[in-house]
Amino acid sequence: MAGSLLAPAPPAPDPAAPGGRLRRLRRALSERRTRFGLLNATPVVVYLLVLFVYPIFGTLLLSLKAEDGGWTLHWYADALRGANLDILLTTLRISAETSLLSLVIGFLLAAAVSRLKPLWAGLVMIIVIVPHFISALVRTYGWIILLGEHGVINDALTGLSVPGAPFQLLYNEIGVVIGTTSVMLPYTVLLLYAVMRGIDRRLPAAAAGMGAGRLTIFRRVYLPLVAPGLVNAGILCFILCLGYYLTPALMGGPKQTMVASLITEQVMRQNQWNGAAALGIILLLLTFAGLLLLRLVKSARDAARNRGVS
Amino acid sequence: MRDARIDRRVFLRGVGGVAAGITATSLTACGTGTGRSVEGGGKNSKTLVVRDSGGTYGEANRKAVYDPFTKETGIEVKVVNIAYAQMLAQIQQGRPQFDVIDDSMADFVLFKQEDAAEELDFDRLKNFKKAGIAPSLVASNAVGKNYWASVMAYRTDAFGGKKPSSWADFWDTGTYKGSRALQALDADLPELEFALLADGVPLDGLYPLDVDRAFKALSEIKGSVKKFWDTGALPGVLLGRKEVVASSVWHGRLDDLIAGGSPLAYQWNGARRQSNGLGIPKGAANIDAAYQLIDFALRPEVQAAYAEIYPMGPSVPAAYDKLPSATAANLVSSPEHLESGFDLDVQWWIDNQEAVSKRWQEWTHA
Numbered sequence: 001m002a003g004s005l006l007a008p009a010p011p012a013p014d015p016a017a018p019g020g021r022l023r024r025l026r027r028a029l030s031e032r033r034t035r036f037g038l039l040n041a042t043p044v045v046v047y048l049l050v051l052f053v054y055p056i057f058g059t060l061l062l063s064l065k066a067e068d069g070g071w072t073l074h075w076y077a078d079a080l081r082g083a084n085l086d087i088l089l090t091t092l093r094i095s096a097e098t099s100l101l102s103l104v105i106g107f108l109l110a111a112a113v114s115r116l117k118p119l120w121a122g123l124v125m126i127i128v129i130v131p132h133f134i135s136a137l138v139r140t141y142g143w144i145i146l147l148g149e150h151g152v153i154n155d156a157l158t159g160l161s162v163p164g165a166p167f168q169l170l171y172n173e174i175g176v177v178i179g180t181t182s183v184m185l186p187y188t189v190l191l192l193y194a195v196m197r198g199i200d201r202r203l204p205a206a207a208a209g210m211g212a213g214r215l216t217i218f219r220r221v222y223l224p225l226v227a228p229g230l231v232n233a234g235i236l237c238f239i240l241c242l243g244y245y246l247t248p249a250l251m252g253g254p255k256q257t258m259v260a261s262l263i264t265e266q267v268m269r270q271n272q273w274n275g276a277a278a279l280g281i282i283l284l285l286l287t288f289a290g291l292l293l294l295r296l297v298k299s300a301r302d303a304a305r306n307r308g309v310s
Numbered sequence: 311m312r313d314a315r316i317d318r319r320v321f322l323r324g325v326g327g328v329a330a331g332i333t334a335t336s337l338t339a340c341g342t343g344t345g346r347s348v349e350g351g352g353k354n355s356k357t358l359v360v361r362d363s364g365g366t367y368g369e370a371n372r373k374a375v376y377d378p379f380t381k382e383t384g385i386e387v388k389v390v391n392i393a394y395a396q397m398l399a400q401i402q403q404g405r406p407q408f409d410v411i412d413d414s415m416a417d418f419v420l421f422k423q424e425d426a427a428e429e430l431d432f433d434r435l436k437n438f439k440k441a442g443i444a445p446s447l448v449a450s451n452a453v454g455k456n457y458w459a460s461v462m463a464y465r466t467d468a469f470g471g472k473k474p475s476s477w478a479d480f481w482d483t484g485t486y487k488g489s490r491a492l493q494a495l496d497a498d499l500p501e502l503e504f505a506l507l508a509d510g511v512p513l514d515g516l517y518p519l520d521v522d523r524a525f526k527a528l529s530e531i532k533g534s535v536k537k538f539w540d541t542g543a544l545p546g547v548l549l550g551r552k553e554v555v556a557s558s559v560w561h562g563r564l565d566d567l568i569a570g571g572s573p574l575a576y577q578w579n580g581a582r583r584q585s586n587g588l589g590i591p592k593g594a595a596n597i598d599a600a601y602q603l604i605d606f607a608l609r610p611e612v613q614a615a616y617a618e619i620y621p622m623g624p625s626v627p628a629a630y631d632k633l634p635s636a637t638a639a640n641l642v643s644s645p646e647h648l649e650s651g652f653d654l655d656v657q658w659w660i661d662n663q664e665a666v667s668k669r670w671q672e673w674t675h676a
Contacts, residue, residue: 083671141547149489150552170553171537249496254538254674262671265496270664 056284063277075278084262088282091259094173094248095241098180099234105181106188106233107226113189114196125193129186136183140250143179144170171253179247184240188233195229231297239290242283259283357386358599362412364391370620371412378615379606385599394420397591401426406591409600411452415587416656418452427451428590434601437608441626446653452589455607456616457623459561459584459642459651460493460501462577463545468555477580480556481508481527483534488555490531491548494538495670499659501558502528502666503652507580517655521666525673538674549574561642562621576640581651583642585625617641 028034066072078084109128113121131139146152147169154166169175203225207217245260259279266276360376362368368389376387390408392400394417400406402424411418411427421427429450432438438453447454464474469486479486493501502519505527511520536554539545545559546567561581564574588604590597606612613629616622623643624630630638630645638644642651659666 083668083675086675087671137541144547144551144553148551148553249540250544253536254494257671257674261496265667269495270667272664 059277059280062274063281065274067274075274076282078275079278079282084279087257087259087262090256091242092286094176094180094256094258095238097173097177098184098241099237101177102181102184102188102237103230103234106185106192107230109185110189110192110196113193121193125189128189132183132186136246137250139182140179140247143175143251147175147178170251173252173256176248176252176256179251180241180244183244183247184237187236187240191233191236192226192229195226199225228298228301231294235290235294239287242286356384357388358410358596358603359388359390359408360410360412360603361390361392361397361408364389367620367622370616374616374619375603375607375612378612379603382606383599383602385602387603398424398426401591401593404593406593408591409594409596410603411589411591412455412586413589415447415449415452415454415585416660418449418587418589419656419660421589421591422449422451426592428592428594428597430589431601435605435608437605437626440628441608441610442628443608443625444648444653447585447587447625449587449589452587453604453608454585454587454625456613456625457583457585457643459581459623460498460558461561461581461642461651462504462556462579463549463559463564463574464556464577465549465552466573466575473575474556474577475579476577477504477508478510480504481531483531486556488534489536489553490534491537491539491545491554491557492531492535493558494540495667496540497542499654499663500666500670501582503582503654504558504580505531513580513652516652517658519658519662521662521669525669528673546574565621565640578647579650581642581647583623583651583653584656585653586622623647 063075064071064073066074079088109124113124116124134142144151148154149166149168149170151169153169157165157167169178199222204217204221207221212220243260245258245264248256248258249261259282263276263279266272266279360371362371368391372387372389376389380386392408394413397406397408397411397413398421400408411421418427430453432453435453443454447457462474462477462480464486465488466473468488472486474480474486480490483490492504502521502524503516505524506516506520507513508531509523509527511523537544537548539548539557542560542563545557546564548554549557549559549564550567550572559576561576564572564576568574588607590600590604594600608626610624610626610628611632613624613626614632617624617629617633618637621640623641624633625643627643627645633641641647
């Protein structure tokens, strides 16, 4: 489903010449490369149909089933009302905050790393990624030791007599965003690092040669070159965050419930599959909206570039 | 070898299924029918399958109950760890792969609603008659095996020598200063009872719970609750790191910390008890052996051996005659603790869980 959204629009059908279209299709199919490609694609398509499309379709049906067996939108109305709506909005807000923060930190980190020698760059990347081989539960307990009221950071701040210390860095939204940002950081760093490595070093040099200052080079040359990576990383972060729940559950307060926690609660404790299915579909639609946004931004950029060329 | 045995079982069960179909009417008439004893019964069945929840709980079962049982009767005990929904699905298909269910008494109420567990014939449980198990732990389809509890825990170094002695003290953040933690909805049933006890409701007047009053009392302490914990290990971490000075906790979870010298203690007044029981699924293959195992698990010495390994309270009071007083003092069903705590009303929670969950979610977001 995601593929069809992102795929380029099919060529407009030509009702005047059905024979011509058929001939083109036949010719395309008779090419060895096409047949080989189709053969190769079959396992993946079957795999996706059985294990992805079918279950999602089942979830969709479940979310539309009334308790008496008829059809209803009751579960969606329920999901968009009262505490459930709050939870949905909280999820969106935390996801947005997390993607913004991990973009900023990821940008700084990736920019620094891309200037390092490959050996050092590799080492820094390992440091960014290795914590994610540790179980999320253990990592979260690590955060408690670091961020708690009597944790390392607050002890240091109190020791330095910083006004207001100790700060509450856990069991509120700050705690959640710190936790989820650390989880999402590798994605942004890796994506941005790849984009930054691909930038032609001669371009900033040429701009400098033309008399541009550092800020102008950054704003007019470097940033536009990195922009596609920023958009991709930001939206990837956002989408991944939407379905995340372990870290928010462990590092947040009662107000930082994410939709995924609500789904778990409904299925595991209340045996309420319909409501959970409706929430799942809403999450899926939000993900599609993110992907669609990505596509729109891309085509807008392409259009702008074409105008600039002509 | 083992595979061959399973094949034989499945085959026999198939034969038994046909027999059961034919004698369906007589089966319903006389309860544990004769069709079953043909297939599974007596001397030629040497393996019994028990469902339990596994983990350290299951290991304690193995050491204290299953292995001694095998030694005495020659019947081997195999274990499966499947969840409620899977058990129910297998029973409803008529082919449960287990003969004994070790599960919470709450699940047995649900099994009763689904008509999925055998009505027990208590005449076949010799040890039951003299066991003196509390009536709240005896259902028509299950008999209580042991208690667990949610209790209060606090840091002994937090209140300048004062010791909180009730949920009212827990709520009294003026006298007992410091952050609190309570259990979240994700972990188990919300702790409305503790709020009501703190608000002055007597132990024997809790049920049916006054939900409005409970949430009102919870609102009073909400500002001091730093974390609503959602995993059983978290209270120990929060108390150990001084994040909070008092918390509710599943009893037993702090034993290792206390043994390691952490300044923590349990407070038993107002402990909320729940219990695990044993029962037999409809369609079980080895009913005779299943009764034998349940009867065995109710012996005082077996109950005592279990409590020595795992900090859950025996359901048979006579087990305390065989336990050292130090062990008994840390068990939820010791005579004093039975007085100072209460049994969770399973039926009330099953009837009201959905509404309370919804209310809880709205309350946390208010």
